Amino acid sequence: MSYDFEAMLQTIKDKQWCLADIDWDAPGAETMSEETRAKMAPFMADLVWIEHIGARGFAALAKKAPTATIREIYHYFHAEEQKHANAELALMRRWGMLENGEIPEPNINVKLAIKVFDSYGDDLPLISLAALIPLLEVALDGALVKFLTDEVSDPLCHEVFRHINSDEARHISVDFEVLELLGAGGSIQRLVQTLAILDPRVLVGLIVVFVPLINKVRDDVVAMGLDERKLMNAMRRFEKIGARGQNTQKLFIYHLLRLMAGMITDRKHPYHRFLADPMVRITSYVPARILGKPQSWVDGLSPEAVAS
Amino acid sequence: MTPARPRAAERSTTKTERSQDFTGKLLRGTDWFEHYYSGERVAVLATGAEASSILPEILHTAAAVTLFEESPTWVTPIGIPTGVLQRLGAKAYLRLAVRDPWIRRQLTPHESYDSPRVQVSPSYYAALQDPRTRLVHWPAYAIVEKGVRAADGVEYQVDTIVIGATSRFAGSPPQPRRNPAS
Numbered sequence: 001m002s003y004d005f006e007a008m009l010q011t012i013k014d015k016q017w018c019l020a021d022i023d024w025d026a027p028g029a030e031t032m033s034e035e036t037r038a039k040m041a042p043f044m045a046d047l048v049w050i051e052h053i054g055a056r057g058f059a060a061l062a063k064k065a066p067t068a069t070i071r072e073i074y075h076y077f078h079a080e081e082q083k084h085a086n087a088e089l090a091l092m093r094r095w096g097m098l099e100n101g102e103i104p105e106p107n108i109n110v111k112l113a114i115k116v117f118d119s120y121g122d123d124l125p126l127i128s129l130a131a132l133i134p135l136l137e138v139a140l141d142g143a144l145v146k147f148l149t150d151e152v153s154d155p156l157c158h159e160v161f162r163h164i165n166s167d168e169a170r171h172i173s174v175d176f177e178v179l180e181l182l183g184a185g186g187s188i189q190r191l192v193q194t195l196a197i198l199d200p201r202v203l204v205g206l207i208v209v210f211v212p213l214i215n216k217v218r219d220d221v222v223a224m225g226l227d228e229r230k231l232m233n234a235m236r237r238f239e240k241i242g243a244r245g246q247n248t249q250k251l252f253i254y255h256l257l258r259l260m261a262g263m264i265t266d267r268k269h270p271y272h273r274f275l276a277d278p279m280v281r282i283t284s285y286v287p288a289r290i291l292g293k294p295q296s297w298v299d300g301l302s303p304e305a306v307a308s
Numbered sequence: 309m310t311p312a313r314p315r316a317a318e319r320s321t322t323k324t325e326r327s328q329d330f331t332g333k334l335l336r337g338t339d340w341f342e343h344y345y346s347g348e349r350v351a352v353l354a355t356g357a358e359a360s361s362i363l364p365e366i367l368h369t370a371a372a373v374t375l376f377e378e379s380p381t382w383v384t385p386i387g388i389p390t391g392v393l394q395r396l397g398a399k400a401y402l403r404l405a406v407r408d409p410w411i412r413r414q415l416t417p418h419e420s421y422d423s424p425r426v427q428v429s430p431s432y433y434a435a436l437q438d439p440r441t442r443l444v445h446w447p448a449y450a451i452v453e454k455g456v457r458a459a460d461g462v463e464y465q466v467d468t469i470v471i472g473a474t475s476r477f478a479g480s481p482p483q484p485r486r487n488p489a490s
Contacts (some may be wrong), residue, residue, distance in 0.1 A: 083461030
């Protein structure tokens with residue numbers, strides 16, 4: 001039986017929440033020690049920007065959505081990812097991590113991702129983003145956010161992430177259902193999809209942007225004390241959910257990313273020595289100046305619950 | 309096509325109604341046309357086709373307008389005879405009139421899912437780029453005491469809300485649920 005996207009859209013509409021639903025001044029902020037604050041500030045900044053990039057990813061998916069309902073779902077997901085970034089900013093402000101109320105500066109890998117989205121985000125083949133986003137989300141959901149909630153005892157943080165995780169669960173389930181839908185086409189359609197991945201823009205996106213972006217965050221978080229097994233479990237989830245879908249199994253890109261997920265978690269794999277580490281190093285030398293001015297969606301973040 | 313101004317016969321005679329939660333004025337259908345907005349902060353929930361006539365009109369007097377554009381529409385400054393020229397003219401006009409590429413992206417209708425119709429409005433894009441206008445492309449999901457809540461988690465507080473006649477909220481304005489997300 002095919003998946004009911006209409007029902008999912010209705011659920012998404014029913015489950016909307018707002019930053020104003022949360023009392024950002026509730027007690028608990030004092031549980032954040034000076035040490036944890038210093039450790040968490042750069043991590044939170046990365047998290048905010050990855051959510052924001054994810055939001056842009058959904059905006060690109062909305063342009064390519066196979067049906068009008070899925071397009072509307074992506075519209076909501078685009079907004080929700082932005083909401084998550086805003087909520088995380090509000091947490092940062094609560095913990096005194098925003099200097100003079102300023103939005104943290106993205107790192108160079110995030111800036112490269114922004115550049116890629118600005119230049120040809122809307123032209124990337126649907127299948128590449130549709131497969132990449134769930135991988136990002138299981139990693140974010142299963143490893144990074146879990147790490148954060150384990151480290152931070154502020155009850156408000158847990159409340160916020162209950163909301164976020166409930167949204168993310170829907171994102172992941174729709175992501176995989178869309179893959180299932182894309183995999184349901186005939187063999188010629190799948191061949192075309194596979195060839196589309198060879199599009200140089202996809203390859204550049206993967207190798208120059210995705211690989212170093214993920215590896216940098218991965219290493220930073222592991223250095224901060226994330227158990228690598230948790231990362232492995234998160235990535236295994238990508239494999240597990242994908243394995244449930246008969247048609248997803250037929251997608252070449254799913255298998256490619258599944259293998260990549262395995263390589264990312266295994267620090268001893270040659271992938272790190274020959275590809276990821278050099279890419280992190282090379283990109284760190286890229287001067288942000290040459291990337292030019294990003295488009296105005298980048299300025300859309302705000303920790304404010306209310307706009308008047 | 310939505311007429312730029314509703315004909316007198318079509319104008320609704322109902323007075324300003326109050327939503328059960330919203331403390332400001334809630335205008336529906338074509339009521340927006342008869343209201344004076346001097347100094348008010350206004351939210352407009354409408355399709356692009358309707359917004360292209362509502363926004364420039366309201367902006368004459370309103371202090372600030374937040375437009376929740378439900379679906380974008382093609383716009384030309386002057387009437388162009390139907391055909392390929394119309395679409396080309398609309399594309400060129402968007403490219404020339406809106407400098408910000410991201411806003412341009414938000415204002416570009418989808419090839420297959422949005423209406424291919426072209427509206428005539430010489431002042432829509434200028435009104436959209438007025439510093440008093442805020443274009444919100446997130447879906448609105450609730451009208452609350454002080455304004456409109458959108459899916460980006462922000463509550464946009466306003467004095468008056470205009471719900472367009474073809475808006476998806478025309479039948480029933482979005483109501484907040486009793487229990488927010490679980």
